[in-house]
Amino acid sequence: MSKFESIESCLKEIENRYTNTEKVRKKLANYDEAIQITFLDTNRSVLLLVDKDLGIEIKDNFGDENAPVKIEFLSEKVMLELFNKELGAVKAYSSGKIKVVEGKIRNLMKLKSLMF
Amino acid sequence: MKKKNQGEKLLGNISHHTKIYLKIVSILDNNENKIISIDISSNSVKIGLVSEQLKLEFVDSQNINIINEDLDGFAKRLDMDDLWNKVNDGINRILKKCKSIVNIIGISTCTQRIATVFLDNAGKVIYGGPNTDVRGIDSAYMIDDEFSERDLFEITGHSPPLLFCLARLLWFREEEEETYEKINKVLMLDDWLVYRLTGNYVSDLSSAAESQILDIKKREWSSEIIQTFDFDPDFFPEIVESGTIVGELKPELVKRFNFSQNIIPVIKSGGDTQATLLGMGVIEDGDIGISLGTTAPLHLVVNKPIFDPNNNFWTSCHSIKGKWLIEAHAGSTGAVYDWFKECFLSGLTNNSDYSIEQYLKNSTPGAFSTFAFLGPEKMNIKNQTSIKRGVFVFQPPTMVSEELPKIGDFTRSVLENIAFGIFENYQVIQMFTDLSTRTYCAGGMAKSEEFCKILASVLNTEISVPYTKDSAFIGVAMNTLKGLNYYSDYKSMIKDLLTYEKKFSNPTISDIYKTIYLEWKNMKNKIDDL
Numbered sequence: 001m002s003k004f005e006s007i008e009s010c011l012k013e014i015e016n017r018y019t020n021t022e023k024v025r026k027k028l029a030n031y032d033e034a035i036q037i038t039f040l041d042t043n044r045s046v047l048l049l050v051d052k053d054l055g056i057e058i059k060d061n062f063g064d065e066n067a068p069v070k071i072e073f074l075s076e077k078v079m080l081e082l083f084n085k086e087l088g089a090v091k092a093y094s095s096g097k098i099k100v101v102e103g104k105i106r107n108l109m110k111l112k113s114l115m116f
Numbered sequence: 117m118k119k120k121n122q123g124e125k126l127l128g129n130i131s132h133h134t135k136i137y138l139k140i141v142s143i144l145d146n147n148e149n150k151i152i153s154i155d156i157s158s159n160s161v162k163i164g165l166v167s168e169q170l171k172l173e174f175v176d177s178q179n180i181n182i183i184n185e186d187l188d189g190f191a192k193r194l195d196m197d198d199l200w201n202k203v204n205d206g207i208n209r210i211l212k213k214c215k216s217i218v219n220i221i222g223i224s225t226c227t228q229r230i231a232t233v234f235l236d237n238a239g240k241v242i243y244g245g246p247n248t249d250v251r252g253i254d255s256a257y258m259i260d261d262e263f264s265e266r267d268l269f270e271i272t273g274h275s276p277p278l279l280f281c282l283a284r285l286l287w288f289r290e291e292e293e294e295t296y297e298k299i300n301k302v303l304m305l306d307d308w309l310v311y312r313l314t315g316n317y318v319s320d321l322s323s324a325a326e327s328q329i330l331d332i333k334k335r336e337w338s339s340e341i342i343q344t345f346d347f348d349p350d351f352f353p354e355i356v357e358s359g360t361i362v363g364e365l366k367p368e369l370v371k372r373f374n375f376s377q378n379i380i381p382v383i384k385s386g387g388d389t390q391a392t393l394l395g396m397g398v399i400e401d402g403d404i405g406i407s408l409g410t411t412a413p414l415h416l417v418v419n420k421p422i423f424d425p426n427n428n429f430w431t432s433c434h435s436i437k438g439k440w441l442i443e444a445h446a447g448s449t450g451a452v453y454d455w456f457k458e459c460f461l462s463g464l465t466n467n468s469d470y471s472i473e474q475y476l477k478n479s480t481p482g483a484f485s486t487f488a489f490l491g492p493e494k495m496n497i498k499n500q501t502s503i504k505r506g507v508f509v510f511q512p513p514t515m516v517s518e519e520l521p522k523i524g525d526f527t528r529s530v531l532e533n534i535a536f537g538i539f540e541n542y543q544v545i546q547m548f549t550d551l552s553t554r555t556y557c558a559g560g561m562a563k564s565e566e567f568c569k570i571l572a573s574v575l576n577t578e579i580s581v582p583y584t585k586d587s588a589f590i591g592v593a594m595n596t597l598k599g600l601n602y603y604s605d606y607k608s609m610i611k612d613l614l615t616y617e618k619k620f621s622n623p624t625i626s627d628i629y630k631t632i633y634l635e636w637k638n639m640k641n642k643i644d645d646l
């Protein structure tokens with residue numbers, strides 16, 4: 001049985017990783033830009049607001065066109081497969097299942113531990 | 117770190133026997149004097165036997181094993197035992213191909229750049245990572261927190277950090293502390309190979325330049341980077357110029373390979389790309405070398421370190437003293453060519469290379485409005501955040517179509533995509549010099565007569581292609597001849613020993629390609645959004 005069965009559970013996991021993993025917070029200590037995730041199959045958007053190592057806020061069904069980092073998932077299933085370790089991030093990325101539509105690579109590198 | 121005249125120090129370590137041997141080989145029958153050139157490229161371990169006249173006589177090639185360490189596919193390892201076994205097997209096989217006993221006057225090596233090896237204090241490998249290991253994605257933030265992108269680029273000439281040795285070292289310190297504590301030496305892959313052959317720890321500028329720990333201007337390990345991250349300075353081996361004798365082949369290896377002489381000098385070469393450039397004769401300011409391997413880096417030789425103001429195009433050290441390189445990279449050219457052969461042609465023909473030549477001869481520029489977008493393009497690794505989709509654009513069958521593209525057109529479109537990708541980088545790299553440039557190319561795809569013609573016309577220039585296209589072997593052998601004092605400089609060696617075929621641009625076709633390139637580029641701008 002898959003551990004993550006809904007996008008909500010994945011988002012909860014992102015919050016857990018941030019809250020409970022010191023290394024993740026350390027990586028994001030200088031990061032305070034909004035990240036918008038969009039699922040192209042459902043047109044659902046999620047906004048992650050990281051405030052350095054002080055906290056994270058996750059807004060489901062919420063978008064920000066001005067977010068400096070924008071990541072598109074081909075479908076919600078892709079995120080579930082990633083979180084359930086059924087799909088590798090590099091494979092998802094190179095096969096076009098995840099696409100970074102906006103964002104500096106320096107920032108994206110910092111986000112890896114939060115997302116994948 | 118102590119500054120030493122490292123070349124002199126190492127030469128001082130060479131045994132009395134080696135010095136006598138160097139004198140003896142110079143009076144032996146030249147016809148039997150050979151060099152063993154070892155090249156560990158991105159895909160294979162290749163051993164070449166090269167005569168002292170720089171004729172490549174035998175080649176042995178075996179694929180290398182790369183191990184994925186995680187599901188994500190970021191962390192990769194080389195199977196180092198397998199690699200070493202293949203080096204040994206390859207040497208044995210080429211020696212068996214020789215009908216008579218040969219005098220091996222020296223061994224030299226080059227390897228894929230960026231690949232890194234960490235050793236413990238017993239010299240045992242605790243990590244060997246290929247140029248595709250991007251585990252540094254997890255640790256690069258530490259570099260970003262300490263150095264601005266520009267400051268780091270002006271020290272190292274390379275970006276982004278996730279690719280290089282510096283980020284890998286930090287990754288082990290962060291993620292595998294126990295392993296990090298065991299690290300005694302940090303070597304580039306070629307340094308490791310030299311260590312296995314001689315037992316000596318030594319690096320060279322062409323290898324060290326691809327670590328992101330070398331100060332490119334000072335041509336020494338960066339004390340600023342080492343101090344900032346509190347690395348043990350003893351991690352990093354002494355650096356010599358390529359073409360320096362760095363030791364003798366270990367006695368047990370002399371015995372294993374059943375060499376006729378006891379003393380075999382080992383000469384440092386370094387990065388495979390720099391060796392390829394040397395083997396093309398690309399050593400003077402204004403020379404541009406296009407290495408047509410799995411990927412296609414383009415290098416411009418300059419006489420001082422110049423740094424791209426946008427931190428995109430890399431600055432490296434050449435294997436020639438006092439020369440630097442500006443690098444632009446067209447991406448996976450040879451890989452695309454091989455993929456196309458395997459996927460589209462292997463079922464149609466037993467000799468795809470020959471078929472490709474025929475298809476190119478029988479098709480016309482523009483490939484009947486067939487366009488390929490398979491990766492080769494202007495270098496933009498620094499800002500690359502997405503892997504673009506591969507696309508063919510072509511005229512499909514319709515009710516009104518009288519003619520349709522054929523396999524030859526698709527083949528041509530792939531080769532034109534590769535040529536256009538090279539062209540975009542060629543244009544940019546020329547902007548780093550005021551000199552008039554001379555263009556060279558070598559590598560596997562340079563063996564295609566028809567592709568070289570396309571490339572010359574797309575670039576609208578004359579291209580010099582060395583007689584031996586496997587130029588890395590030749591460059592490595594040239595370093596050997598330099599190290600053994602057969603020649604005092606590379607320039608005279610090139611004049612005496614390298615021969616070229618010239619590929620000329622056809623002005624009419626070149627004009628046609630200017631238009632076709634613009635069509636391709638316009639279409640690409642749309643396709644990149646897919």
